[in-house]
Amino acid sequence: MSAWLIQIFQRRRCREDRFVALVSPHIRRMHRMAYRWTASQVEAEDLVQEVLASLVSRVAELEAVEKLGPWLVKVLYRRFVDLYRRRRLSPIDQSVAWGDDEYCEVNSGDDFRQLDLRRALERALRLLDEDWRDIVLLHDVEGYTAIEVAEVLEISVGTVKSRLHRARQKLKKILTQGTIETSRAC
Amino acid sequence: MKPRREFAQDEDARLVALLRTLPAPEPGAGFEDRLLEKAMRAARHTQPSARRRQPAGWARWGWQLATAASLLLAILATAPHWSDVFYPPVAQPLARHDSATVRPVHILVQSPRQMSGATIRVTLPANVGLDGYTDIQTLQWQADISAGENRLSLPVKVGSAGVGSEILIEIEYQGARKVLHLPVTPASGTGAVESITRT
Numbered sequence: 445m446s447a448w449l450i451q452i453f454q455r456r457r458c459r460e461d462r463f464v465a466l467v468s469p470h471i472r473r474m475h476r477m478a479y480r481w482t483a484s485q486v487e488a489e490d491l492v493q494e495v496l497a498s499l500v501s502r503v504a505e506l507e508a509v510e511k512l513g514p515w516l517v518k519v520l521y522r523r524f525v526d527l528y529r530r531r532r533l534s535p536i537d538q539s540v541a542w543g544d545d546e547y548c549e550v551n552s553g554d555d556f557r558q559l560d561l562r563r564a565l566e567r568a569l570r571l572l573d574e575d576w577r578d579i580v581l582l583h584d585v586e587g588y589t590a591i592e593v594a595e596v597l598e599i600s601v602g603t604v605k606s607r608l609h610r611a612r613q614k615l616k617k618i619l620t621q622g623t624i625e626t627s628r629a630c
Numbered sequence: 631m632k633p634r635r636e637f638a639q640d641e642d643a644r645l646v647a648l649l650r651t652l653p654a655p656e657p658g659a660g661f662e663d664r665l666l667e668k669a670m671r672a673a674r675h676t677q678p679s680a681r682r683r684q685p686a687g688w689a690r691w692g693w694q695l696a697t698a699a700s701l702l703l704a705i706l707a708t709a710p711h712w713s714d715v716f717y718p719p720v721a722q723p724l725a726r727h728d729s730a731t732v733r734p735v736h737i738l739v740q741s742p743r744q745m746s747g748a749t750i751r752v753t754l755p756a757n758v759g760l761d762g763y764t765d766i767q768t769l770q771w772q773a774d775i776s777a778g779e780n781r782l783s784l785p786v787k788v789g790s791a792g793v794g795s796e797i798l799i800e801i802e803y804q805g806a807r808k809v810l811h812l813p814v815t816p817a818s819g820t821g822a823v824e825s826i827t828r829t
Binding site: 460463464467468471472475476479480484485486487489490491492493494496497498500501527528561562565566580584585587612615616619 | 641642645646648649650651652653654655656657661662665666668669670672673743744746774776777778
């Protein structure tokens with residue numbers, strides 16, 4: 445009886461060990477992506493934790509995935525949409541979400557002009573449509589390929605490219621027109 | 631002078647280079663271990679029961695559809711009585727005017743953390759109703775409450791006899807429960823934040 449119990453626990457531990465080995469290398473990038481979407485460190489951590497918790501029992505499926513990094517980001521994105529974007533349908537008003545947890549990092553090599561430009565860019569990103577912003581964040585900020593972005597967002601590569609082009613045009617327009625003129629301290 | 635296309639490519643490259651420098655917080659050492667431990671603990675405690683509770687996709691949709699249909703039915707069934715509930719007899723024109731007024735009440739819910747799928751229950755006293763939910767004294771739904779400020783907006787209809795009573799707002803999340811008593815005061819303007827609470 446006890447041997448049987450030990451075997452069950454060992455099997456679970458083995459499954460958990462496999463899970464840890466599989467997802468560990470991707471957690472930081474998942475967190476970074478979650479942060480880019482939620483604009484909050486706490487929410488990003490909660491989101492990643494929730495996704496991981498939902499995947500613990502799906503080790504075999506994870507092992508069969510060819511490119512696990514983008515696949516995990518795809519799961520993360522779906523969860524983000526479920527939790528954050530669809531909740532706008534509820535009477536809970538989420539208008540305070542974006543930009544509440546603005547993160548500023550000052551490196552010694554940064555000059556003020558660069559910092560100012562970055563802040564202006566962050567604010568310009570918030571002016572983009574969500575669909576365009578998602579693509580810019582995945583492709584230009586995080587460096588996923590157009591094919592990977594198409595996989596994550598479940599759209600065609602052509603759509604990714606055209607939206608990316610239009611998003612960049614709009615970003616440049618906002619930045620050059622000086623739509624955002626004020627600079628705030630962090 | 632550079633051709634137009636080449637110039638645009640340069641601009642794109644500069645923009646992408648700038649986008650690549652957008653900062654994101656870098657969690658400290660041991661972040662992965664901490665997160666994985668929490669995730670696996672959550673999975674051990676919640677997944678089996680959650681799985682038991684979760685019906686199949688079609689069944690879940692069926693339930694949602696059935697719930698929506700019954701709610702609609704309840705609202706339609708009470709439709710003939712709406713005027714009785716919200717409009718007192720014609721003999722009291724002033725009271726009629728008071729009771730017909732919708733007063734939006736905004737409640738600020740300050741949450742220290744994300745609460746996905748929290749249950750919100752609003753219990754109304756007699757002579758107080760929610761616009762669009764006539765004859766329903768208790769309304770319950772699930773919502774995702776984010777960390778920070780969340781605003782719950784209730785279109786409250788207050789009858790003259792309802793002043794002085796209390797609206798009960800309960801928020802439940804993972805066994806924890808927060809109750810807020812919101813006194814119904816005489817109208818003092820619309821759109822005001824009536825109460826602030828922490829959950």
